[in-house]
C-alpha cells in the first residue's frame with residue numbers, strides 16, 4: 244500500500260479530530276503536540292465514530308461510551324490487545340500522506 248495524500252497540514256485542525264476516507268476506509272485524523280496521527284474511525288467496542296470524539300492530549304475518546312485510544316499506537320491505554328489500527332503518516336512539504344495499516348481484529352469482550 245502506498246502513501247495517499249489526504250490534504251494539507253492546514254486542513255487538519257489542532258486539538259480535535261477530523262475524518263477522511265482513504266481507499267474506501269474512513270479514518271480519524273488527529274493533530275496533537277506530537278504531530279499528526281491517523282486511526283481507524285470505527286470503535287471496536289460498539290462501532291462508535293472516533294472521528295466525532297474528543298481529543299484529550301494524546302488520546303482520542305470515543306463519543307459513545309468513552310473508550311480511549313492512544314493516537315500513536317491505536318491501543319486502549321493499558322492494553323496491547325484492544326485498539327484500532329494506527330496508520331503510518333508522513334509529511335511532505337505541507338501535505339499529509341497516510342499509508343493504511345491492516346484492520347485490527349475485534350476484541351473478544353464485546
Ligand code: FES
Pocket residue numbers: 286287288289290291305306307308309310
Ligand atoms: S462504541 Fe466506542 S466506547 Fe462504545
